[in-house]
Amino acid sequence: RYGVGRCLSSPLLLVITLMSHRLHPTSPSPHPSPPQVRLCDVCSSEHIGFGVAGPLGKWERVLCRVCAVGVEGAKSLSRMCSECDTMGIFGTRGGAYGGTLHCRKHKLPGEADVKHRRCDGGSSEPCDRWAAFGGAMGERKPRRCRDHRMEGDEYLRHTRNSSAAGRRALCRREGCSLSPSFGGEGMRATFCKAHRRTGDKDVRHGLCQ
Ligand SMILES: [Zn+2]
Ligand SMILES: [Zn+2]
Ligand SMILES: [Zn+2]
Ligand SMILES: [Zn+2]
Structure with missing residues (x-):
């Protein structure tokens, strides 16, 4: 303790000490990325069940069942990606993050399709x-x-695209919203013309004999 006191008593040394601290940032961030547990924005409960998505689809707010009542845009988080307003497909079954699901975009290394x-x-x-x-x-x-x-x-x-287009089936290529006409022979239509797989036939228009 004596040494430190003497050291800091010199103004020049003090400046050097401060500068060297700045140049060598010590420990990395105190919070390593996963597992990031989000708490209810309102009451800090860890039993979150609802989210409000921002313009980019990210969960802007997360809420518990109680605090979500009456909140505009609150959606159930069950079966959703924990990061965004997309169905969660990837996860680790019974792993360290048991129960957390992610979409294709937010999938963590080591996560597999559990759906x-x-x-x-x-x-x-x-x-x-x-x-x-x-x-x-x-x-x-x-x-x-x-x-x-x-x-x-x-x-x-069967595709469960119960979204905007109602029950109309969509081409299975991700992001494609055309209605499918092509599929394996004798099967139902699963892809549009642009995304048909090699060997797929126009099964929708080929039905009439
Ligand atoms: Zn709450
Ligand atoms: Zn996501
Ligand atoms: Zn097989
Ligand atoms: Zn398509």
């Missing part, structure tokens, strides 16, 4: 593709991909 079930392979090995077909064993949810669908499986992955 769509992977193909169980039917009678062969499970594969990594999204399941879209099911029903052969009485399931009501998709269990198998196109290649592994079993006899009696039906296409079960």
